[in-house]
Amino acid sequence: MINEIVLNKSVKLIDVHSTEDLDDDDRTTLIEKYALTNEILDYADDENERARFEYDEITNTYLIVYNAQNENNQTTDISQRVLPISFAIKNDQLFLFTNDATHYIKDYILAAKIHLKESSQNETWEYIFNTFDQISSDYSDQLSETDVKRNKIQKSIRKHHSSESQILDLADLEDLTTYMGTAINGNFTVIKQLELISSGNVQPLHLTKVGREHMHDSLIEIEQIKNQADLSSDIIDRISNTYNNILNNRTNTTMKVLTIYTIVLSIPTIVSGFYGMNMKLPVADKQWSWVFSLIITILIILVILWDLHRRDSL
Incomplete structure (x- = not known):
């Protein structure tokens, strides 16, 4: 137009x-x-x-x-x-x-x-x-x-x-x-x-x-x-x-946390796996052996957490 x-x-x-x-x-x-x-x-x-x-x-x-x-x-x-x-x-x-x-x-x-x-x-x-x-x-x-x-x-x-x-x-x-x-x-x-x-x-x-x-x-x-x-x-x-x-950075932080959780949660599985095996293990025949396995598990977790802290990974 x-x-x-x-x-x-x-x-x-x-x-x-x-x-x-x-x-x-x-x-x-x-x-x-x-x-x-x-x-x-x-x-x-x-x-x-x-x-x-x-x-x-x-x-x-x-x-x-x-x-x-x-x-x-x-x-x-x-x-x-x-x-x-x-x-x-x-x-x-x-x-x-x-x-x-x-x-x-x-x-x-x-x-x-x-x-x-x-x-x-x-x-x-x-x-x-x-x-x-x-x-x-x-x-x-x-x-x-x-x-x-x-x-x-x-x-x-x-x-x-x-x-x-x-x-x-x-x-x-x-x-x-x-x-x-x-x-x-x-x-x-x-x-x-x-x-x-x-x-x-x-x-x-x-x-x-x-x-x-x-x-x-x-x-x-x-x-x-x-x-x-x-x-x-x-x-x-x-x-x-x-x-x-x-x-x-958020993704890296999430992956870091998940990795730490994976490491920590894998330790009880490893320790209990050993004591679940059909073989002679120390103190396995004692009534308090399950307490002993818990102590070992906690000690390993603490050592790993200390090492991660020492490396500034926490």
Whole structure:
């Protein structure tokens, strides 16, 4: 579905909203009416496309693929928690390509007009940079929620209340931070590339002073989020390693205790086995021989326990 929204007297938003893939009718309209190329539409329609910046010299069209969060942050498929969206700029037309899970980005563009100064409302790139800032803020909020979940698991580990569900939750957090970290790094690369191109003469990307300042602010913002994601991922990895060490230590302790019990409990069996044999043994014919066997058993157990203690094995 294609909707035209007038942002101001010189900038128009072309909202291309697909349920899943871009349908043939919309693709035909975008090619015939708006003169977009199949190559740009293929990039914009690929749900596995990495974050990128492209410029088509023939049609004078900019394409930006950017990573945003899935609106349904409770989806069980963690790989779908981060999805690509696409912007295309041709003349004074701003194209936005989203699906059901990322269509909320349109609201960020519409809200940008309120935050932009009147002198910069005619700058198409200002709407994009403002949207970048909102997406970065979403990542920051998600990372904060991840830190809360991580701290909860960490407290349970310290209280020795660990369980299998916590191991699975920790694994999910590792996967989530990995996907988010990769997405944020891709976004950082895109803005870095925009900054590099706008400062040179490689491609015709000319920004006003206000636009360059806003882009620089967006770069600083995404860099801070990138560092936050790296830190969160590193801490989760450390907690996971600590958790594994604790579980290994518990296993070793359990095996150690079981080994000691096995050694100690085998002694009465050995001693009673000797006295149960059909052969002549010392004091076997005495009435108090069973007491004698108990004394021997206890003495051997004490000697073994003393030796284990001496070797720091208890």
